[in-house]
Amino acid sequence: MLQEINNFMNTLSPELKQAGLKPKEGLHVLLKVQEKDGVLFMDEKSVEQVCLTRKATEFDEPFLQRCAELAQVSWCVNTNKCFDLPAKGIHSCSPYCVALKRESLEGGGKYSKDKIKIYDRVEAYFTNAVAFVVEEEEKERISVFRNFINSREKLNALFGYFQADFEEVKDKEYIILYLDEAIEKYRQVNEWYLSDKLFNTNEFNVKVGNEIYGTSDFLNGFPTKKPFLSHQSAVFDIAGRITGEMARNLHSFQEIMLRNILPRPLPLFVYREELQTEELSIFSKYLSEGKKIGYQEIIRDELNVKAVTFTDDVRAFTTYSFKPQLKTVGPKYGKSLNGIRAYLSQADGNKAMDELKEKGSLTFDVNDTTVVLLEEDLLIDMAQTEGYVSDGDNEITVVLNTQLTPELIEEGFIREIISKVQTMRKEADFEVTDKIFIYCQGNDRIGELLITHKETIQSEVLALDVKTGETKGYVKEWNINGEEVTLGVEKQKKEGDLS
Numbered sequence: 001m002l003q004e005i006n007n008f009m010n011t012l013s014p015e016l017k018q019a020g021l022k023p024k025e026g027l028h029v030l031l032k033v034q035e036k037d038g039v040l041f042m043d044e045k046s047v048e049q050v051c052l053t054r055k056a057t058e059f060d061e062p063f064l065q066r067c068a069e070l071a072q073v074s075w076c077v078n079t080n081k082c083f084d085l086p087a088k089g090i091h092s093c094s095p096y097c098v099a100l101k102r103e104s105l106e107g108g109g110k111y112s113k114d115k116i117k118i119y120d121r122v123e124a125y126f127t128n129a130v131a132f133v134v135e136e137e138e139k140e141r142i143s144v145f146r147n148f149i150n151s152r153e154k155l156n157a158l159f160g161y162f163q164a165d166f167e168e169v170k171d172k173e174y175i176i177l178y179l180d181e182a183i184e185k186y187r188q189v190n191e192w193y194l195s196d197k198l199f200n201t202n203e204f205n206v207k208v209g210n211e212i213y214g215t216s217d218f219l220n221g222f223p224t225k226k227p228f229l230s231h232q233s234a235v236f237d238i239a240g241r242i243t244g245e246m247a248r249n250l251h252s253f254q255e256i257m258l259r260n261i262l263p264r265p266l267p268l269f270v271y272r273e274e275l276q277t278e279e280l281s282i283f284s285k286y287l288s289e290g291k292k293i294g295y296q297e298i299i300r301d302e303l304n305v306k307a308v309t310f311t312d313d314v315r316a317f318t319t320y321s322f323k324p325q326l327k328t329v330g331p332k333y334g335k336s337l338n339g340i341r342a343y344l345s346q347a348d349g350n351k352a353m354d355e356l357k358e359k360g361s362l363t364f365d366v367n368d369t370t371v372v373l374l375e376e377d378l379l380i381d382m383a384q385t386e387g388y389v390s391d392g393d394n395e396i397t398v399v400l401n402t403q404l405t406p407e408l409i410e411e412g413f414i415r416e417i418i419s420k421v422q423t424m425r426k427e428a429d430f431e432v433t434d435k436i437f438i439y440c441q442g443n444d445r446i447g448e449l450l451i452t453h454k455e456t457i458q459s460e461v462l463a464l465d466v467k468t469g470e471t472k473g474y475v476k477e478w479n480i481n482g483e484e485v486t487l488g489v490e491k492q493k494k495e496g497d498l499s
Contacts, residue, residue, distance in 0.1 A: 002218065002242060002250065009249035017252060020261035023068040026102070026174035027052050027165055029158075030063070033144050033179065040141060042148040048180055050162045052169065070097060070178050073190040077217070077251065081197045083128035089118050093197075094189050095129035095142040096179040098122070098149065103171040106152070110171075119152035126150070132189045145179050198247040206241065213241035218250040263295050304415075305400075306408070317388045317399040320349035322362075323379040339366035340373075349383065414453050416480045417446065417487075421461045424489045428474035438463050439471040439488035446485040464492060 009017075030049040033040050051060045051067075074094035076082040084090035089110070092099035103110040104118045111117065126146040133139050149155050158177075159166045169175060199205060199214030206213050242250075256262065296308040322344040324330075324337065333340060343364055344352075356362055362373045384390050387403040404412075421438060430436065438457070440447045447468035450457060454466050473490025 002216065002246065005218075005253050006246045006249045009253050017256065018069070020256075020259040021065075021068045021072060022259070023053055023064045024071060024099070024174045024176060025053050026176065027162075027169045028064065028067040029162070029175070029177050030067075030180050031145070031148075031177060033141050040144045042144055044161050046148070047158075047161050050165055052165045053173075054168070055165075067176065067178060069183060070186055071099065071176060072255075073183065073186045074099070074178075077194070077197045083125045084121055087114055087116065087118070087121060089114065090121065090125050091174075092176070093129065093193050094186060095126060095133055095145075096181050096186055096189070097176065098125070099174055099176040101171070102169045102173055102175060105155075105175075108171055117152070119155055122146075122150045122155075129189075132192045138185070141181075142179075149177065194248060194251070195244060198244065198251055204241070212244045214244070214247065216242045216247065216250065218247075218254070263298065314390070314397045314399055315350040317385050317401075318390045318397065319383050319385060320353045321345075321381045321383045322347060322349070322352060324373070325377050325379055328377045329373065333366075333369065333371055336366045336369050336371065340371055343371075344378075353380075410449065413446070413449050413481055413483075414456065417450065418457055418460045420476075420478050420480065420487060421457070421463075421489060424474055424476055424487065425461065427476075428489060428491070430489075430491055433462070435462050435464050435492040437473070437490045437492065438466045439473070439475075439490065440466070440468045441471045441486045441488075443483050443485035446480060446483055 028049075028051050029047065031042065031046045032048050033042055034046060035041075049063055051063055053064065056064055071092075074092045074097035076091055076093040079088040079091065081093075082088055082091060083093050089104040090098060090100050100118060101110075102108050104114065105111060106117075106119075123146070126142070130139055130142055130146075133142060147154075149158060159175075166175070195212075196202070198217060200217040201215055204215055299305065299308045324340050324344065326337075329340060330337060343366055347364075352362055356375060356378075360374065362371075362378070364371055382390070382392070382397075387401065388399050389402050390397055390399040392398060425434075425436065438450065438461070440450050450466045450468065457463065457466065471486055471488035473488050475486060475488040477484070477486050479485075
């Protein structure tokens with residue numbers, strides 16, 4: 001399974017891997033290191049932007065999206081590999097970011113339980129984090145950040161600059177401080193951190209060429225701490241290793257799944273060729289739009305159906321028909337064969353199937369003769385209820401309601417009109433952003449539909465208005481579901497356009 005997940009992740013573009021990324025719930029604070037006369041420092045003016053996610057408006061979205069991206073490359077692999085052991089109260093693992101929950105601060109639910117208070121652990125956090133920084137100049141900038149928040153008094157002074165927002169943070173929400181630095185700096189530290197922390201343990205790492213192989217940490221405990229799980233007589237130290245690249249992909253996969261935008265359960269693609277199929281293209285389409293993907297949504301959109309319902313009982317849509325198997329029934333009930341045929345042709349198919357499954361046979365009387373038919377005595381067909389089309393295998397039955405209501409018929413016309421107008425836009429060589437006027441002539445029904453559903457059609461095809469009884473621009477005749485009509489599309493003239 002690990003290889004299949006690894007292959008799946010290798011097919012996703014960097015953009016798709018970021019789909020659905022959201023900021024942590026809580027208070028996000030952007031800070032900057034200032035400089036004056038060659039001296040670096042931080043004070044009240046270092047607070048650039050503050051946002052509490054619960055109070056965010058659309059104007060805060062760009063800032064929060066940046067915070068989400070910075071947090072992603074600042075977070076610990078898991079709390080057992082954070083820089084705040086053994087307390088595990090600081091969940092970031094970057095010298096440019098400090099993330100903690102309100103409960104760990106004074107007045108929070110966890111504060112009294114911590115033997116060493118979080119204010120007194122900030123110094124040790126930075127000592128661990130700065131070990132992943134090489135440049136002395138960067139270490140100096142980080143030192144300013146460190147000295148700005150490395151005590152109870154200093155942190156409380158910082159929170160006082162945005163006291164109103166700080167007081168609204170709930171116990172389980174985060175307070176995350178970000179240093180306003182290029183994300184490349186965050187990534188550089190994160191790459192180094194991940195290369196050291198992505199394996200379950202580094203004890204069994206081996207290097208082959210430029211690649212490091214180690215033990216998987218993907219949903220996996222390791223038996224060295226539980227001797228009863230290890231192979232006592234084996235000649236090898238561990239059962240297997242994975243590459244650093246695979247470990248990174250598995251970590252990214254877990255992160256994406258936590259965003260809850262992929263369908264559950266996620267189908268596994270066994271062969272690489274399957275990763276180029278339409279199914280993965282559908283996933284990619286939804287991911288690129290940042291939408292949550294569920295099987296109902298996929299079925300509804302891709303098959304153009306109004307609703308999808310899962311049920312354990314399809315008897316309302318299907319039934320069964322029975323005929324006697326002449327090879328076995330003839331010798332046993334030859335004289336009653338016509339009566340058996342007649343009975344089976346009129347039997348309630350679903351009830352008969354229930355009886356057959358429950359008792360293993362169908363029992364009924366024909367001409368004062370008790371007839372007992374086993375499954376091998378019957379030719380069984382699944383029949384469709386009028387207005388429905390069904391198909392299935394031994395486990396799953398799919399039923400499609402084919403009954404067309406006036407509303408569905410009208411919606412079908414609207415979809416066809418939109419499709420025809422979009423085709424005409426392309427044929428007229430309009431730009432994607434060009435706004436147009438739609439014209440209709442020669443069919444009152446189509447004209448009425450255009451006017452009735454004017455807003456829907458205009459929003460789909462970037463139309464400014466719909467006009468009936470005339471045609472202009474690029475004109476074409478169409479047959480729309482049996483209705484002959486002439487449509488026209490005309491591009492809105494832009495300022496300075498003489499054409």
